[in-house]
Amino acid sequence: MSQKRIGVLALARPTFDVPYAEEVAAAAMATLAGLDAELVGDATLLFDAETTETALEQFSDVELDALLLLQVSFTDSSMTEAIASRFDAPIIIWTFPEARVGGRLRLNSFCGLNLAAYALIKAGNNFDYVHRYADDVGAVDDIERLLAGPIAQAPSRRRSPRETSTAAQEAAAQVMTELAGTRIGVIGDHPIGFEPCGYDPDSLAAVTGVVVERKELEDLFGAASVTPIEIVSATRERSVQRLGDLDDLDQEALDKSLSLYGGLQTLIAEGGWAGVATRCWPECFTDFGGAACSPQSMLIDDGIPGTCEADVYGNVTALLLQHVAGEPSFVADLVEMDTDGDTGVLWHCGLAPIHMAPDDGSAVGTIHSNRKLPLLNEFALRPGRVTLCRLSQANNVTAMVVGGGTMLDEPLAFSGTAGVVEFDRPAPEVVATIAREGLEHHFGIVYGDYRNELEALAAAWDIPVIDL
Numbered sequence: 001m002s003q004k005r006i007g008v009l010a011l012a013r014p015t016f017d018v019p020y021a022e023e024v025a026a027a028a029m030a031t032l033a034g035l036d037a038e039l040v041g042d043a044t045l046l047f048d049a050e051t052t053e054t055a056l057e058q059f060s061d062v063e064l065d066a067l068l069l070l071q072v073s074f075t076d077s078s079m080t081e082a083i084a085s086r087f088d089a090p091i092i093i094w095t096f097p098e099a100r101v102g103g104r105l106r107l108n109s110f111c112g113l114n115l116a117a118y119a120l121i122k123a124g125n126n127f128d129y130v131h132r133y134a135d136d137v138g139a140v141d142d143i144e145r146l147l148a149g150p151i152a153q154a155p156s157r158r159r160s161p162r163e164t165s166t167a168a169q170e171a172a173a174q175v176m177t178e179l180a181g182t183r184i185g186v187i188g189d190h191p192i193g194f195e196p197c198g199y200d201p202d203s204l205a206a207v208t209g210v211v212v213e214r215k216e217l218e219d220l221f222g223a224a225s226v227t228p229i230e231i232v233s234a235t236r237e238r239s240v241q242r243l244g245d246l247d248d249l250d251q252e253a254l255d256k257s258l259s260l261y262g263g264l265q266t267l268i269a270e271g272g273w274a275g276v277a278t279r280c281w282p283e284c285f286t287d288f289g290g291a292a293c294s295p296q297s298m299l300i301d302d303g304i305p306g307t308c309e310a311d312v313y314g315n316v317t318a319l320l321l322q323h324v325a326g327e328p329s330f331v332a333d334l335v336e337m338d339t340d341g342d343t344g345v346l347w348h349c350g351l352a353p354i355h356m357a358p359d360d361g362s363a364v365g366t367i368h369s370n371r372k373l374p375l376l377n378e379f380a381l382r383p384g385r386v387t388l389c390r391l392s393q394a395n396n397v398t399a400m401v402v403g404g405g406t407m408l409d410e411p412l413a414f415s416g417t418a419g420v421v422e423f424d425r426p427a428p429e430v431v432a433t434i435a436r437e438g439l440e441h442h443f444g445i446v447y448g449d450y451r452n453e454l455e456a457l458a459a460a461w462d463i464p465v466i467d468l
Contacts (some may be wrong), residue, residue: 004065004147008032008041009055009083014217015370016073017106018068018238021045024096024107025072027134032068034140039350040064044346045072052079056086062068064089065145066367069116071095074108076193077119084125090151091120091127092143096134097336100345100413100420104369114434114441118196119439121395124141125151131339131437154436158399161459164452172456174404175323177205180386184319188217188279190310196230196393196440197277199312207398207461208391210316213271221288224256224263227354231262239294239375242354243365249374250367256290257375261298268304273325275305277315285371294365294375300328300353307331307442308348317391317444324453325387329446334434337412342427343420345413346388346445352417356447358382369415381419383409387450388468394438401439403468419445423468430468 008024012018021208025043032039040062046052067089069080084091093116095109117218120127128151132139164172190197201212235258240317242244246254268276276299278284280292296306305318314331321329330352334347354377357363363379388403402421410420423430433439458465 004037005063006035006037006039006062007059007062007067007089007338008039008054008070009067010043010045010070010072011075011079011112012045012047012073012192013075014047016108017104018045018379020106025070026136028070028094031135031137031139034137034170035138035143035440041300043070043144046079049079049082052082056083057395066151067091068143069093069107071112072107074112076138076191077115077195078193080116081123081251084120084123087388088424092130092151093127094130094132094139094145097131097338099267103415104225105347105414106334106346108147109337110337111335111441114334114439115193116200116438117435118394118438122154122195123413125200131337131431145431148285157393157433157437158397158464163456164456164459168452168456171324171453172460175320175457176209177462178323179320182209182274182317182319183211183213183272184275184277184312185213185215185267185273185312186277186312187215187220187267188310190279191281192308196442197309197314203398204312204316207463208316212312215267217283217467220260220263220267220278221264223289223322227259230259235261238298239365243363243377244361246365246375249365251287253290253373256288257292257373259294260288261286261295261316264295264306273304275315275319277307277310277312279310280308281322281371283370285373289373290372291368291371291375293368294377297351297353297377300330300351301355303328305329306351308351311442313391313393317389317420321389321444321446322458324450325446325448327446328355329444330356331442331444333441333442337427339431341406343422344427344430345418345420346443347414347416347418350378352379352414357379377417378412378415379417380410380412381407381417382421383407384423384447385449387446387448389452389454390440392443392466394440397464399464399466401443401466401468402454403451404451420435425467429437433466439466
């Protein structure tokens with residue numbers, strides 16, 4: 001039998017650690033030398049559509065048996081979608097774990113798989129994945145195993161909701177009542193390639209009763225710009241009480257960030273919103289000059305969920321978890337998976353509500369690891385039992401993603417707000433569910449065990465459940 005021909009492309013984003021990403025890509029190519037296949041392509045990092053288009057030219061007259069995408073760092077799904085549209089060959093995505101050393105999230109490769117899987121599954125593309133360190137020769141075995149058989153979409157793991165107790169059903173009915181007719185706001189468009197943050201207002205209202213009102217970023221920036229100085233000063237004092245001294249931060253950018261809290265409060269009051277999903281980057285940094293992270297954290301602690309990247313369904317997830325648990329929730333990325341140790345890292349730049357911090361004064365104010373502007377919260381999530389949830393639109397079907405786990409008493413894995421969670425299910429099964437169901441990259445977290453209530457809510461809404 002003739003050798004298989006595999007195309008190789010390396011995807012990355014320049015806002016992450018490019019020198020390190022280059023090392024990882026080179027190490028992966030060295031590992032691939034052990035693959036019994038002809039490789040076409042190299043470890044050159046592709047950062048944008050133009051360089052990707054140039055790289056694709058090398059495949060114009062080549063018949064490929066598969067296309068291997070090295071998801072070296074986080075990228076949105078736009079390049080992956082463009083690549084997939086050009087090939088009939090199945091796709092294998094190789095993602096790379098990274099050490100949990102407490103510093104900057106240098107690659108965020110796994111989250112790139114999360115976004116790519118969502119887009120590919122919705123589009124009907126066939127793909128599979130490998131999650132190994134770049135120098136792990138086990139990746140060769142994994143790839144050869146995938147090449148030995150057909151790569152196709154796996155059967156769906158959606159199921160009907162299970163029977164629950166009367167108490168769980170009553171709690172679900174109360175949540176339905178509280179959500180019906182609730183208004184939330186969305187400010188700006190979700191970033192390009194962040195398709196999980198898109199939404200259909202009619203479908204959302206039909207299932208949950210939640211109504212969405214749209215505003216533009218200019219509305220937020222305008223409201224923030226006229227925030228009275230006494231409000232900015234009071235917000236700073238509140239931040240100092242939560243995060244300690246802030247004098248070492250860029251004071252002009254700090255004031256900009258704090259004024260965003262005032263701007264968000266204004267729009268929330270005008271719209272009667274119970275939550276708000278904001279296009280937080282890049283414009284809050286590049287056009288306004290301050291981070292929306294800590295301001296959104298304060299909103300969460302106020303009982304008004306704030307979510308990033310204009311993620312409307314993420315905001316509704318946060319709101320329903322808040323109603324179920326009676327306390328604020330946190331919507332985060334799953335950025336790193338240890339499939340041997342059955343743990344993962346739930347992280348976001350710095351907007352976890354302060355009540356999720358340990359009661360030891362460890363929460364501090366900091367700057368964004370990529371954008372270098374304040375104000376962000378930084379702390380490791382406190383240990384305890386947690387429920388994970390997502391009101392999902394994966395594969396064009398509304399469903400309730402439900403999982404459980406234990407937040408461990410671990411040091412901060414990456415800068416920002418993060419927690420190490422030990423899942424109830426084996427971590428390889430969690431990864432497989434995320435990739436093969438094409439789930440969204442944002443998951444809601446709340447302390448306590450509310451899986452029965454969420455099961456009952458799914459039954460009441462007549463939507464399927466996906467076990468995370």
